Each structure stands twice: as structure tokens, then as C-alpha cells.
Amino acid sequence: MESAPASGDAHPLRIVALIYLCGVLLFGTLLALEWRLIDRSVAAIARERGAALFSLIETTREWNAMHGGVYVVVDETTQPNPWLQHPARDLQTSDGVRLTMVNPAYMTRQIADLALHADGARLHITSLKPIRPENRADDWEAEALARFEAGEREVLALVEGGEQGRGPAHRYMAPLLVREPCLQCHAEQGYALGDIRGGISVTMPAEVLIARRDQLRTRAVFVYVLAGLLAAGLVHGLLRANRRHVAQVRCINAEQERLIERRTGELAEANRRLAGEVELHRRSEQRLAASESRYRAIFDSAAEGIMLTDAALRIVQVNPAFSEITGYAAEEVLGRTPSMLGSGRHDPAFFGDLLATLVATGRWQGEVWNRRKDGDLYVQWMSAVRIGEADAPEGFVATMTDITSRKQSEERLRFRANHDALTGLPNRRLFEDRLQSAIASALRHGEQFALMLVDLDRFKGVNDRFGHLAGDALLVEVGRRLQLCVRASDTVARLGGDEFAVILGEVGGREDAAEVAARICASMSEPFELGEGVAQIGASVGIALGPQGDADAEELQRRADTALYTVKHRGRGGFRFHAEQG
Numbered sequence: 001m002e003s004a005p006a007s008g009d010a011h012p013l014r015i016v017a018l019i020y021l022c023g024v025l026l027f028g029t030l031l032a033l034e035w036r037l038i039d040r041s042v043a044a045i046a047r048e049r050g051a052a053l054f055s056l057i058e059t060t061r062e063w064n065a066m067h068g069g070v071y072v073v074v075d076e077t078t079q080p081n082p083w084l085q086h087p088a089r090d091l092q093t094s095d096g097v098r099l100t101m102v103n104p105a106y107m108t109r110q111i112a113d114l115a116l117h118a119d120g121a122r123l124h125i126t127s128l129k130p131i132r133p134e135n136r137a138d139d140w141e142a143e144a145l146a147r148f149e150a151g152e153r154e155v156l157a158l159v160e161g162g163e164q165g166r167g168p169a170h171r172y173m174a175p176l177l178v179r180e181p182c183l184q185c186h187a188e189q190g191y192a193l194g195d196i197r198g199g200i201s202v203t204m205p206a207e208v209l210i211a212r213r214d215q216l217r218t219r220a221v222f223v224y225v226l227a228g229l230l231a232a233g234l235v236h237g238l239l240r241a242n243r244r245h246v247a248q249v250r251c252i253n254a255e256q257e258r259l260i261e262r263r264t265g266e267l268a269e270a271n272r273r274l275a276g277e278v279e280l281h282r283r284s285e286q287r288l289a290a291s292e293s294r295y296r297a298i299f300d301s302a303a304e305g306i307m308l309t310d311a312a313l314r315i316v317q318v319n320p321a322f323s324e325i326t327g328y329a330a331e332e333v334l335g336r337t338p339s340m341l342g343s344g345r346h347d348p349a350f351f352g353d354l355l356a357t358l359v360a361t362g363r364w365q366g367e368v369w370n371r372r373k374d375g376d377l378y379v380q381w382m383s384a385v386r387i388g389e390a391d392a393p394e395g396f397v398a399t400m401t402d403i404t405s406r407k408q409s410e411e412r413l414r415f416r417a418n419h420d421a422l423t424g425l426p427n428r429r430l431f432e433d434r435l436q437s438a439i440a441s442a443l444r445h446g447e448q449f450a451l452m453l454v455d456l457d458r459f460k461g462v463n464d465r466f467g468h469l470a471g472d473a474l475l476v477e478v479g480r481r482l483q484l485c486v487r488a489s490d491t492v493a494r495l496g497g498d499e500f501a502v503i504l505g506e507v508g509g510r511e512d513a514a515e516v517a518a519r520i521c522a523s524m525s526e527p528f529e530l531g532e533g534v535a536q537i538g539a540s541v542g543i544a545l546g547p548q549g550d551a552d553a554e555e556l557q558r559r560a561d562t563a564l565y566t567v568k569h570r571g572r573g574g575f576r577f578h579a580e581q582g
């Protein structure tokens with residue numbers, strides 16, 4: 001807010017001047033009214049006094065008229081009235097005292113003389129048609145008589161020089177109405193009852209009343225001036241207090257304006273910051289929405305099944321690929337746990353370890369066998385991550401890829417790599433693994449096993465006689481018969497051509513091995529029903545018992561091979577243990 005300019009005080013000064021002017025006008029008006037009231041009071045006193053005198057004179061005159069005039073003794077002050085026309089105006093008593101009639105007019109003149117000398121009041125009986133010239137009305141009286149004719153009942157005025165050489169005076173005048181007694185003297189002037197015959201004016205010295213009026217006026221002036229000064233002082237005090245108050249209010253207002261300005265600036269700055277934050281938030285939301293849209297697209301279009309669970313492992317969201325893999329629609333799995341997909345191929349500990357690892361490390365991945373809605377087993381590669389902290393996980397996300405077909409093809413490859421394509425028996429590689437395992441297991445458990453190398457006798461002739469395919473069929477049948485000769489836990493492998501190998505686990509001794517070898521030889525000597533005809537072959541078996549000291553698999557094979565060679569060399573069709581084993 002701008003501070004009050006220097007010219008800003010002009011306005012209050014004008015207001016103050018206006019207030020004082022109004023005060024002066026008010027007190028002036030009140031004083032004028034007071035003066036007028038004083039004048040009216042003085043006039044009322046004068047009127048009352050004039051009316052009293054008039055009433056007294058009129059009553060006296062009425063009394064005189066009622067008696068038709070009264071006789072008084074003639075002396076120096078009372079001489080016969082020359083203006084009275086009466087047959088018995090003058091009388092003389094029997095003792096010689098002269099009496100003369102005094103009528104109302106004469107009596108009034110004498111009373112007027114007395115009053116004039118007593119208190120200066122001059123009574124004057126007057127008429128527009130006076131009998132006596134002295135009763136002629138002066139100008140003021142003539143005007144008053146005219147106003148009586150107009151209906152007024154009395155006239156009062158303050159005049160200067162009411163009497164010659166005298167000061168101001170109040171002049172009061174009331175009309176004389178014609179009454180019955182008046183007609184005794186004035187009937188000849190043509191008056192009728194009720195007519196205004198004239199009037200009596202009372203001229204009263206006004207010095208005392210004027211002095212009293214002036215005294216009252218002075219006192220009123222003093223009172224009003226004093227009151228005005230007090231009021232002015234009060235107004236001045238109020239104005240000063242008001243100015244101080246206004247100054248304080250201005251100061252407070254200025255401070256508040258500065259505060260408001262500062263706060264407004266702060267608010268504007270805060271608004272700018274807020275607008276910036278809102279814009280950032282809006283952009284962030286846009287990016288978030290775009291990101292969510294992308295992730296939603298990824299989620300919906302991912303080839304991998306995706307499953308979200310809460311911390312209690314309840315499924316809260318799955319994608320379409322999940323439904324394709326499991327056969328379950330989303331609404332069929334929401335709220336349930338992944339255990340609904342359980343295949344039974346994993347024990348509870350598997351899932352306990354899985355969850356413990358997932359919670360502790362935040363991730364787990366591996367193969368999990370599950371069961372589809374239609375009951376089919378499938379294996380999936382599952383990669384799971386934890387949402388939230390380890391001590392308060394909020395949920396988990398698992399992506400799962402159905403690897404059943406891949407697994408199957410891997411299995412097929414692995415099988416091919418380890419098995420003979422013709423007979424389906426383990427090939428040399430797998431055989432050597434089994435042999436290594438047999439050695440290790442036997443050493444660990446203090447057991448014995450037997451390694452037999454089986455070479456068919458006269459097999460070439462089958463090929464030659466019945467053809468290669470028939471030879472193949474025979475080889476397949478050889479494998480089947482060998483398996484029948486041993487326990488399921490024993491290994492029958494084809495090492496190549498017409499050479500087979502057998503690993504007998506947990507043999508009690510040479511006898512057990514010999515018995516099996518004999519059984520093999522007997523089985524191989526049995527005729528082979530081939531499509532092309534009946535084939536007759538035999539088998540030679542070289543045996544090495546293991547473990548033998550620190551002899552490794554290669555050494556054991558060499559020993560069994562030596563034994564086999566010996567059998568072959570000696571005519572085929574039989575078995576033999578390695579020489580060192582008797």
C-alpha cells in the first residue's frame with residue numbers, strides 16, 4: 001500500500017474545517033433561536049402587562065358606563081369636561097359643593113395621567129372618529145386600528161422613541177367594542193353594538209425589559225460560546241484521538257499490506273512451485289500411464305504366463321498367456337493360491353524351499369511341474385521375484401514358460417546321445433557312466449558288482465543269410481532277452497555291432513555272476529524267430545568283478561574284454577571270469 005501522501009492531510013483538514021463550520025452554524029442557529037425565544041418571552045411579558053392594563057381600564061370604563069358616569073368634586077385637576085354633552089353634567093350639592101360628571105373617557109384620561117406619573121406607562125384612548133382632537137390616532141395606532149378591522153384582537157410592537165425624549169417602549173393596543181352603555185354618548189356618531197369604536201393603546205417603557213432581554217441574550221451568548229468552545233474542545237480532542245487512531249490504523253494497515261504483499265508473493269511463488277509440481281506430476285502421470293500401457297501390452301501379449309500374487313500367495317492377476325498355458329481363465333484362479341496348479345511331482349519341501357529362497361533373496365527360478373486344467377502334466381520354467389522388502393513382502397510375480405516340448409526334445413536328444421538307436425539300450429557312453437557309478441556305489445557301500453561283456457557268436461551269418469534288417473531285428477531281440485536275464489536295476493547296454501555289456505549290481509560273488517552269465521548264454525542260444533526265418537546264434541561272455549583295488553572302469557573293461565577274448569579264442573559259447581579272478 002502506498003504511504004499517505006503529503007497532500008493526503010488536506011482532506012481531513014477540509015473535513016475538520018467543515019465540522020467546525022457546521023458547529024459554528026449550529027451554535028449560531030441555536031443562539032439565534034435562543035435570542036428569538038428571549039425576545040418572545042420579553043414580548044409576552046410586555047403583552048401580558050399591556051393586556052392587564054387594557055383590561056383594567058376597560059373594566060373601569062365599563063363600571064363607569066354602567067353607572068352612566070359618576071360625579072366627582074370639581075377641583076383644580078378635575079374640571080368639567082367640555083367634550084361631554086350631558087344635561088346634568090354639573091351639579092351643586094345643597095351645601096354648595098360643585099360636582100361634575102366624569103364619563104368613561106374623562107375617567108380614562110385621568111387614570112392615564114396617574115399611570116404616566118406612576119410608572120411611565122402612557123394610556124391613550126383613540127378612535128378613527130375622535131370627539132376630542134387629542135384622541136386622534138397616531139400612525140402606529142391608525143395601523144393597529146386597521147388591523148383590528150381586519151380581525152386581529154391585539155397588537156404589540158417594540159418601538160424606538162415611543163415617547164419624545166424617551167427610550168424604547170412596548171406599545172400594546174386592543175380594540176374598544178361598542179357596548180350598550182357606550183351608545184349613551186357615541187350613538188350620535190353612528191356606532192352600532194359590537195362595532196370597533198376605537199382602541200386603547202398602552203405605551204410601556206421598555207428599558208427594563210430590554211435590559212433584561214440584553215442580559216438574557218448576553219448570558220445566552222456566553223453559555224453558547226462556552227458550550228461551543230467546550231464542544232470545539234471536545235471535537236478537537238475527538239479529532240486528535242481520531243487522527244491518532246487513524247494514524248495507528250494506517251500504520252497497522254500499511255504493516256498488514258506489507259504482510260499481505262509478502263504473503264501474496266510467497267503464495268504466488270508457492271503457486272508457481274505448485275503449478276510446476278502439478279505439471280511435473282501430470283507429465284509423470286502421463287509417463288506412468290504410457291508406461292503402464294506399455295507394460296499392460298507386454299503383460300497381455302507376453303508369450304510367458306505371468307502371475308501376480310499378494311503376500312499371502314493369493315493370485316491377484318494373470319495374463320492371457322497364463323490362461324493359455326494352464327487352461328484356467330483369470331476368474332477361475334483369482335483369489336486362489338498357485339498350489340491349485342500342483343502336479344504332485346514335487347514334495348512340500350520343494351515349495352517350502354522355493355518360497356524361503358524367494359522371500360530371502362528376492363528371486364527364484366527353476367523348473368516346476370504343474371498340472372493343466374485338463375489334467376495334463378507340463379513342466380514350466382518359472383522365474384519369480386519378490387515385491388517389497390524381505391521382512392515385509394507385498395507380493396510376488398512369477399513368469400512361467402511352458403518348456404514341456406523343449407524338455408521333451410531335450411529328453412529325446414539326451415536319450416539319443418545315451419542310447420542305442422536300434423535297441424534303445426544304453427550306449428557305450430551311458431554304459432561307461434553307469435560303470436563309474438557302479439564302482440563308486442560299490443566302494444561306498446562295500447558291495448560287489450559284475451561287469452559282463454557279451455559278444456554274439458556267428459551273428460555275421462544272420463546278416464549274410466537273412467539280410468541286414470533281419471540282423472537288426474535279432475539285435476533288438478537280443479537286447480530284450482538280456483534284460484529278461486537281469487534285474488530291472490541292472491544295466492544292459494549295447495556297445496556297438498554285436499557287442500553288449502551287462503552290469504550286475506550287488507552280486508553276492510562269482511556264483512551269482514556265473515549264474516546270470518549262464519542264463520545269458522542259454523538265452524542267446526535259443527532260436528530267434530525272424531520274419532525271414534529262424535536264426536541260431538550264441539554268446540560269449542567275459543566277466544570282471546568289481547571293484548578290484550584301484551582298478552578303474554577302463555581297467556575293468558580291459559579285464560572283462562580279456563576274459564571275453566579268452567572265451568572266443570577257446571571256441572565261443574560260454575563265459576569266463578578275468579584270469580586274476582579265477
Ligand SMILES: Nc1nc2c(ncn2[C@@H]2O[C@H](COP(=O)(O)OP(=O)(O)OP(=O)(O)O)[C@@H](O)[C@H]2O)c(=O)[nH]1
Pocket residue numbers: 422455456457458459460461463467468469470471472475496497498
Ligand atoms: N545287421 C547288423 N549287422 C551288424 C550291425 N553291426 C555290425 N554288424 C555286423 O555284425 C558282424 C560282426 O562281425 P563278427 O563279430 O565278426 O561276426 P561273427 O559272425 O559274430 O563272428 P564271431 O564273433 O567271431 O562269431 C559284422 O558282419 C557286422 O557287419 C548292425 O547294427 N546290424
